[in-house]
Amino acid sequence: MNKLYSTESKKERVVLIGTVKPGHSREEAEYTLNELALLAESAGNEVYGRYFQSLKQVNSTYFIGKGKSLEIAEAIRACDIDTIIFNDDLTPIQQKNLSELFNKKVIERTGLILEIFAQNARTREAKTQVELAQLEYILPRLTGQWKHLERQVGGIGVRAGMGEKQLEIDRRLTKNRIKKLKEELINLDNQRKTSIKRRKGFFKVTLIGYTNAGKSTLFNALVPPLPGETGVIVADRLFATLDSTIRRLELKDHFIILLADTVGFIRKLPHTLIASFRSTLSIVRDADLLLNIVDISRSNFEEQISAVKTVLTEMEITEIPIINVFNKIDLINDDSIIPSARHGYPGAVFISAQLGIGINTLLDKINGIAESHREEHTFIIPLNDSKTIAHLFTAGEVLEQKYNGEYTTLTVRLTSENAARFKEWIES
Numbered sequence: 001m002n003k004l005y006s007t008e009s010k011k012e013r014v015v016l017i018g019t020v021k022p023g024h025s026r027e028e029a030e031y032t033l034n035e036l037a038l039l040a041e042s043a044g045n046e047v048y049g050r051y052f053q054s055l056k057q058v059n060s061t062y063f064i065g066k067g068k069s070l071e072i073a074e075a076i077r078a079c080d081i082d083t084i085i086f087n088d089d090l091t092p093i094q095q096k097n098l099s100e101l102f103n104k105k106v107i108e109r110t111g112l113i114l115e116i117f118a119q120n121a122r123t124r125e126a127k128t129q130v131e132l133a134q135l136e137y138i139l140p141r142l143t144g145q146w147k148h149l150e151r152q153v154g155g156i157g158v159r160a161g162m163g164e165k166q167l168e169i170d171r172r173l174t175k176n177r178i179k180k181l182k183e184e185l186i187n188l189d190n191q192r193k194t195s196i197k198r199r200k201g202f203f204k205v206t207l208i209g210y211t212n213a214g215k216s217t218l219f220n221a222l223v224p225p226l227p228g229e230t231g232v233i234v235a236d237r238l239f240a241t242l243d244s245t246i247r248r249l250e251l252k253d254h255f256i257i258l259l260a261d262t263v264g265f266i267r268k269l270p271h272t273l274i275a276s277f278r279s280t281l282s283i284v285r286d287a288d289l290l291l292n293i294v295d296i297s298r299s300n301f302e303e304q305i306s307a308v309k310t311v312l313t314e315m316e317i318t319e320i321p322i323i324n325v326f327n328k329i330d331l332i333n334d335d336s337i338i339p340s341a342r343h344g345y346p347g348a349v350f351i352s353a354q355l356g357i358g359i360n361t362l363l364d365k366i367n368g369i370a371e372s373h374r375e376e377h378t379f380i381i382p383l384n385d386s387k388t389i390a391h392l393f394t395a396g397e398v399l400e401q402k403y404n405g406e407y408t409t410l411t412v413r414l415t416s417e418n419a420a421r422f423k424e425w426i427e428s
Contacts, residue, residue, distance in 0.1 A: 012082035014040050016050040017072070019064060019088055026052075029087075031300055032267060036087045036109060038212075043116050048081060062101065063094045073102050085112055092141040110137065110270040125188050132181040133270070139174050142167065189282075202395075203257040203370040203415055205249075206284050208312075209293035210304040211264025214327040218293060218353035219261040222363070223247040244283045251367045255374075255397060260287070265311045267303075274314055281315060289369055290322045291362075296341060296350070297331035323365060324348040330355050377419040379410045381426060388426060395422070 018033035020026050029052065037047045053068045062069040063086065076084075083105045084098065090108050099106040107115075114134050121127040207215045249259040260283050274281070284290065292308055294301050305324065312318070324345045329338065330352040338350055349365055351358030376399065381388050383406055392398065396414030403409075414422075 012045045013048045013080055014045045014083045014085050015048055015072070015076060015081055016040065017064065017084060017086050018050065018052050020052065020054040022056065026054075031303070033087055035267065036085065036112070039109070039112050039116060040085060043112060043119065045083070048079065049075075060091075061094065061097050063088065063090050063098070069098065069101055076102065076104065083107060085109070095141070109268060113266070113270055125185075128181055128184050128188065132178060132185065135174055135178050135181070137270070139171070139178070142171050142174065202418065203289070203373055204260065204287045205257055205289045205291060205366060205370075206260040206262060206287035207291050207293055208262065208284060208308060209264060209291075209325075210295065210308060211266050213264065213293045213295040213304070214353050215261055215264065215293045218291075218325070218327065218351070219245065219247075219259065221353045221356060221359055223249050223259055246283070251363065251370065255367065255370065256394060257366070257370055265308050267307045267310075269311055274311070284312075284315065285317055285320075287320055288373065289366065290320050291366075292322050292324050294324055294326050295328050296326040296337065297328040301326075301341075302344075321369065323362075323369075325362060326350045327353050329357065373415050374413045375416055375419070376411060376413050377422075379412065379422060379426060380407050381410065382406060383408055385426075388422070392422060 016033055016036050018029050018036070020029040033050060033052070037050070040047050051068070051072055053064045055064065059065055059069075072084075081104055084102055084107075086098075086106070086108045088108065089110060090098070090106070095106050095108070114130070114137060117126075117130045118134065121130045207219055209215050244260055244262045246258055246260045249257050251257060262281065262283055292305065294305055298304065324347075326338075326341055326345075326348055329350050332338065341348060341350070349358060349362045351362055353359070374396065377396075379388075379392065381392075383389075383403075389408065389410070392410055392412050392414075395418050396412040398410055398412050400411040401408060412419075
């Protein structure tokens with residue numbers, strides 16, 4: 001069975017279809033459809049047109065009304081359209097019916113996001129996670145879309161499996177592949193746990209936020225790449241970054257913390273992706289502090305904050321402290337926006353990662369919170385153990401050093417986890 005992920009993409013002309021459901025506004029629907037357009041463009045497609053329909057109830061056959069479906073089918077018949085993209089989840093039978101009516105490929109928002117993730121997967125872990133999400137998305141559609149083709153298998157003298165058709169074979173192969181990918185991710189997750197153990201004792205800060213809010217730009221501003229290194233990818237498209245990146249960041253008094261950049265969030269982030277990317281997103285769960293990067297130049301930035309909270313809730317992350325970091329203040333034209341945001345989000349920091357504005361204020365904020373996790377600890381170390389002494393000077397703030405014969409006594413301010421690690425190291 002060939003792997004599903006692919007880094008190749010063909011530029012297609014697409015038409016978008018959105019709906020306004022009861023209890024939702026047209027403005028909200030237009031925003032999410034604009035976001036769908038950005039997703040389509042991020043996948044390398046050209047948005048040719050878009051349609052809206054207000055729904056009182058979902059049509060079981062076409063999702064949207066039959067009349068609207070026929071209107072769209074007529075409109076695109078003479079156009080060179082490759083794909084129709086719905087902003088809502090479709091049932092397998094709805095997707096099949098629409099594809100037959102339009103005589104075009106029909107996908108939904110979830111399928112499009114999976115396509116973007118497939119294009120941007122670079123590492124073995126990302127590719128494995130994407131393929132798993134794709135297969136778990138496809139499996140119920142294999143079952144539902146072609147259920148009417150199934151034939152009963154059995155009878156006297158019939159060997160098990162003799163009557164299996166191609167669908168059953170595909171379904172079995174898909175389930176087997178899913179099982180194998182999950183086992184592979186368990187192995188990768190175990191490797192990640194080894195890395196987490198090495199990070200134990202460090203204060204860990206993770207950048208989160210809506211996709212394309214400027215997380216990677218900020219990451220590169222806080223931790224500039226060394227000569228010969230490349231920073232994390234910065235691109236004006238959604239989900240440019242899939243893999244987590246971790247770097248050391250030195251604060252005041254040689255205080256070393258760990259800074260991590262990870263995948264961006266979005267509204268209606270598919271549950272299959274949240275599940276498949278559990279190991280990548282574990283870096284969020286492992287954080288001591290989250291920086292929620294918000295593009296304040298967007299009129300809907302509050303909705304983006306809400307979407308990030310929703311994803312964190314789905315990940316059962318509710319106890320980790322969060323600083324809202326409002327980015328791209330250089331792009332704001334309305335002078336009332338920042339004062340309003342200050343009032344609505346106490347403790348927030350306002351920056352321009354691109355221009356370096358407010359970076360020192362953010363670092364001071366991080367340092368202040370990280371300092372609260374540090375305590376004074378005293379260590380008595382043999383003078384010939386230069387390695388441990390050097391590590392203590394790196395890991396914490398040395399407040400005092402005294403010499404006593406062949407030993408030195410260090411009073412160091414560092415995290416309790418780090419202190420325990422060093423004490424275990426010295427006593428071993």
